[in-house]
Amino acid sequence: MNDPARAPRPSGNPVGDLPLPNLAGFTHRWVDADGVRLHAVEGGQPEGPAVVLLAGFPQTWWAWRKVMPNLADRFHVIAIDLPGQGHSERPDISYDTHTVAAHVQAAVEALGVSTYWLAAHDIGAWVAFSLALKHQSRLRGLALLDAGIPGITLPDAIPTDPERAWKTWHFAFHLVPDLPETLLTGREREYVGWFLKVKTLSSDTFDDAEIEHYAASVAAEGGLRASLAYYRDAAESAQKNHEALRRQRLNLPVLGISSSHGSIPDMAASVRPWADHTTGIVVPNAGHFTPEEQPDAVAAALTDFITEED
Template sequence: MTEKTLPVAFPVQHHTARVGDLRIHYARAGSGEPIVLLHGWPQSWAAWRNVIGALSQKYTVIVPDLRGLGSTSKPDTGYDVNTVARDIRGLVTSLGFDKIYLAGHDWGAAVAYAYAAQFREGVHKLSIFEMVLPGFGIMEEAMTPQQGGNFLWHMAFQSVPDIPYALIQGREDIYMRWFFEHYAYDPSAFSAEDVAIYVRAMTHVGSLRAGLEYYKSYFESAAQNTEHAKQPLTIPVSAWGGEACLGDATKASIDLVANDVRGGVIERCGHWIGEERPEFVAGHLLEFFGEGQ
């Protein structure tokens, strides 16, 4: 079984689209107004597989693999959030859509913010899960060493040229499993097969190198964020962190860049919102995006 053939209880179609220098893989389900869901590292479209079914009852759900990850092509450059957001904008317009509902998790959330900041007339509402935006001090403080290793050490480690790739290659299963276990509220939310989905995707040729590029581009993305923040978002935004991971830091970060923010902390949840609390995520998105319709 690959990341494209997961057992699902609703019809998901898989497609590819040529957008600039990329061949973007995306999953699509449902009909209606478009919702775009963006995953983070070290995942793929499959991070949203337990959420798509509920959303597809009302919306057209579009779930791409980001540049360099999953089954999307893996160029050498272009991993800053502005460029990746433009990839997604190209996909959206190629599908005949202009204005979307947008949600992101982890790096997908950072890309979602960059999308909303660059294409301000192209987003109805934005939802952010388990990410602190680079460039405003909150993430940078979370990267500061703490006793017991209880800090976001990987953000700095993975930004170093060459060494992370040399140490992780061939050990992707050990390395990635650590994150799924340690950043979850309840590690049993992941079966061995769940983890294997992402490990297999990360061992595709070029995936590990490309995934690390998001971290090597950290300061470029941070500078882009601080520039966007000079003009705060005016659309409704929700921001949620998991109780066992980023907590209220996610909303605190988004409060710095948007005027109309709601959200808080998801109970009994760590970082992996799509596997740990899919019913909360789907319910929140249906309620939040559906307000006023």
């Protein structure tokens, strides 16, 4: 019997055993991003302004599937799976956000994009902030959606008040050596489902198939390790963010997108101490997973941000 782990990966897909969903009008691509193979989904207007989208935990590029068609009429749209996420490679590397950001920037360059707008949610926003610090000249603007960015928008102490602690308790849990792996291996579906059910304003936002999709990505080889590594390397991410900020501030346009029932009440206010040109909006009737809870509002906010700043 052939070993599936050694079977050729179709089209260079490093996670070929994971089901690959398609989105009408968009194409799957894999690129060598400075030694890490990253998955991108590309569509829209090739000659239009480029918009790069990054998702967070416990999701994949699929988190943007309802937003991408709304952007495709005007923009060149690229959603990228981060290292360890979705159909990107799951290497045993540092997952501090500056290291990851270098791979994301390499992927964008490999796709032939020189300058672009960057929009990112959750851990994707952690990476996006660090990428902006290192590659500010490549970005035309930065949109950050409901994210506790290490050293930036993440509180110094995790709240213990039960009314708030449920939003951030997992930061400490993910840091514990070995225990999360022991408790979560084989139960990824239950764990991922908790986040998708509890951290949305409406618990029926995600159906069973969508929960299974995200859980399968975490459960695939290397997925849980990589997911936890982002949190375990968060202190290094915060340190590198502040080292960079001692040399410069962000002076590109920044949009903070909060949600009415999200984790960070005011993204713009949290980012403003580090960025000179920051505006913000609050998306109503949404919890943490704003791109799927209110995709039309997110697409409209991004379109307005890009066209006004452009």
